[in-house]
Amino acid sequence: MKKILLIGELNHIIGSLNKYLSTKFQTQMCMDNFEMVKSMRKVFGPDMVLVSLIGCNQMDVRILDYFCDRYPQMPVLFVGTTEECEVYQEKYESNHFEYLIRPTTLGMLLQKCENMLNMEEENETEDSQEKIEENVQSKKRILAVDDSGLFLRSIKSMLQKQYDVIVANSGETALNQAKSKVPDLILLDYEMPGWDGRKTFEEIKNDEVLKDIPVVFLTAVSDKKHIAAVLELRPSGYLLKPIEQERLFETIEESLIEI
Numbered sequence: 265m266k267k268i269l270l271i272g273e274l275n276h277i278i279g280s281l282n283k284y285l286s287t288k289f290q291t292q293m294c295m296d297n298f299e300m301v302k303s304m305r306k307v308f309g310p311d312m313v314l315v316s317l318i319g320c321n322q323m324d325v326r327i328l329d330y331f332c333d334r335y336p337q338m339p340v341l342f343v344g345t346t347e348e349c350e351v352y353q354e355k356y357e358s359n360h361f362e363y364l365i366r367p368t369t370l371g372m373l374l375q376k377c378e379n380m381l382n383m384e385e386e387n388e389t390e391d392s393q394e395k396i397e398e399n400v401q402s403k404k405r406i407l408a409v410d411d412s413g414l415f416l417r418s419i420k421s422m423l424q425k426q427y428d429v430i431v432a433n434s435g436e437t438a439l440n441q442a443k444s445k446v447p448d449l450i451l452l453d454y455e456m457p458g459w460d461g462r463k464t465f466e467e468i469k470n471d472e473v474l475k476d477i478p479v480v481f482l483t484a485v486s487d488k489k490h491i492a493a494v495l496e497l498r499p500s501g502y503l504l505k506p507i508e509q510e511r512l513f514e515t516i517e518e519s520l521i522e523i
């Protein structure tokens with residue numbers, strides 16, 4: 265099995281990349297610290313390096329020079345926005361340094377890694393492919409936050425066959441739940457007593473561990489001014505109550521696959 269070393273900020277996004285790629289490769293995460301990277305390369309012996317620029321203010325160029333000079337044949341893939349990648353493209357433009365621009369999907373990332381490693385397509389049986397997909401899906405955890413117990417039971421009923429669903433009836437409880445059982449996505453009611461959706465969203469985004477988790481707002485108010493206030497926070501999505509099950513699943517999948 266090919267080995268991929270993931271370098272970057274140890275946030276929710278790189279955790280999701282690691283979780284997904286581990287269904288096909290042997291993976292190892294490492295902080296973007298020069299000495300740690302050198303030690304991990306020696307211990308882990310990767311076939312490829314994936315550099316996540318997501319949430320990283322600036323990558324230590326010694327890390328990049330190290331792979332460029334010492335291991336010129338090792339494939340190195342940068343994942344980030346156009347602006348993030350442009351910082352490095354001019355200097356690190358070679359046959360084995362490539363760039364994947366966000367937004368993209370986990371499927372495209374997997375294909376890119378396979379291509380860079382010159383892996384032939386495996387003729388997997390339908391059963392083995394389903395097993396991989398089920399393994400990925402089973403790891404997806406959703407935190408639903410709403411002050412209505414009836415609504416939470418309804419959401420859990422809709423989602424529990426496909427996702428690991430945990431619930432919270434207030435913003436404060438949600439933050440504690442998220443820290444103890446880090447979710448892959450949060451469904452957050454915008455109108456709640458105490459900490460409302462805005463306050464809870466801000467607390468989530470101010471937490472280093474939770475800040476990159478996709479948040480989908482749920483709201484019962486449909487006037488334009490209210491929706492504009494919701495979208496101003498730049499959530500991963502929003503849904504109007506009452507929730508349509510098909511639209512709920514579509515929004516969750518769209519939010520989970522985009523990196």
